Amino acid sequence: MRNNMEQKVITFKQAFETLNKIGNNSLFNFDGEKIIPLNNRIRLIFINSGCVATSKSSFSSALLETTKKELRDYIESNFEQHLSKNFVFIYYHDPFITSPKAVRDFANKLDNTTLCIQQTERKEWKKLKEGSYLTSTEELGTLITMLYFREKGYIVQKPRTYGREGNGKPGVDDVVAWKSPVVIDELRKFGFIDRGCHISELACLRWLGKVSNSSRDFDNYITKEILLTEVEPSKAKGISGSPAMGINQLLRAAKVKIAKKLFICFPFVNENVEEIFKEIKNKSKPAVGAILFDDRGVYVQESETFPDENVDSEIDKYEGDLKRALLNNFYFDEVVDMIKELDVDTKDKGLNEVLLNFHNKVEEIPTSYILEKLNRLLK
Secondary structure (H helix, E strand, C coil), rough: CHHHHHHHECHHHHHHHHHHCCCCCCCCEECEEEECCCHHHHHHHHHCCCCCCCCCCCHHHHHHHHHHHHHHHHHHHHHHHHHHHEEEEECCCCCCEECCCHHHHHHHCCCCCCEEEEECCCCCCCCCCCCCCEEEECCCHHHHHHHHHCCCCCCCEECCCCCCCCCCCCCCEEEEEEEHHHHHHHHHHCCCCCEEEHHHHHHHHHHHCCCCCCCCCCCCCCCCCCEEECCCCCCCHHHCCCCCCCCHHHHHHCCCCCCCCCEEECCCCCHHHHHHHHHCCCCCCCHHHHHHHHEEEEECCCCCCCCCCCHHHHHCCCCCCHHHHHCCCCCCCHHHHHHCCCCCEEEEECHHHHHHHHHHHHCCCHHHHHHHHHHHHHH
């Protein structure tokens, strides 16, 4: 009996099939247990969530810290490297159910495939081909959460940390999903996004191009809104009584009053999801929501509403992030033209002063100014 159990390798293929249905089958193809991203935008989200090993420690920082040629070459080399790559996501949680040998035997049968091993504690695996696998504790949940809210019409990114009580204390810093009516409507109007997007897509529009079919009527009425998600590698950490983990982190973040809804995310196996939902709901009033996943799919329990009277000022900060991401698409001579058009003060100023004045001016102007310029470049 135990020998049979040891050979069982649990994969998350059906979780990605659930996400694909939410995305009208526009995200992935499937080949057995293998998951194949359908386009470069999805590959970019895989890279940014940490579910693709890259040559740079942080792709997001690479967007701003490399030259345009280096960035273009970096994007092309990564996309080329992963263009024909398949991905298999497995859950390693109990050596009596999935032995290390079973994982190795499973991995050795996979060609041209990156194996992502989801586990409660991060540990390296021996005797697996270098570069063919990576370990995950929170990256997979981050990827699933970002894809889920992206398909629900939000802009997703890593948030500023909320709810941290003291230096070195953990806070919520896994996923923020946000939207405001002007930004979402204009991004769709210009064909830069379909439903929603990851912020990195907006920094790479010059290389990614426009979407083929933008859902311009996806929402009839969009309000300013922020959602926060804390991702944990297991149920035990997700609903732990520790103030440094899971739901308790979310409840500290709620004190900032910027998020309308709060979600906890983690994987599970061989448990009743409705029972887990009940446990989560009983942990707080209002109750936080949940995005859970196992080998049968993704399950969402809506969050109750939390006070968010500070949402406007926080949305302004995220819109500032968005403008800076959009500026990444322009070359220096194009930026110089904008500096002149915006009448940025350059007299008796050094380069850093001019750039500071330029960014301050950009903070004040409508996002549409940048979008219109970018739209002319992408025609």
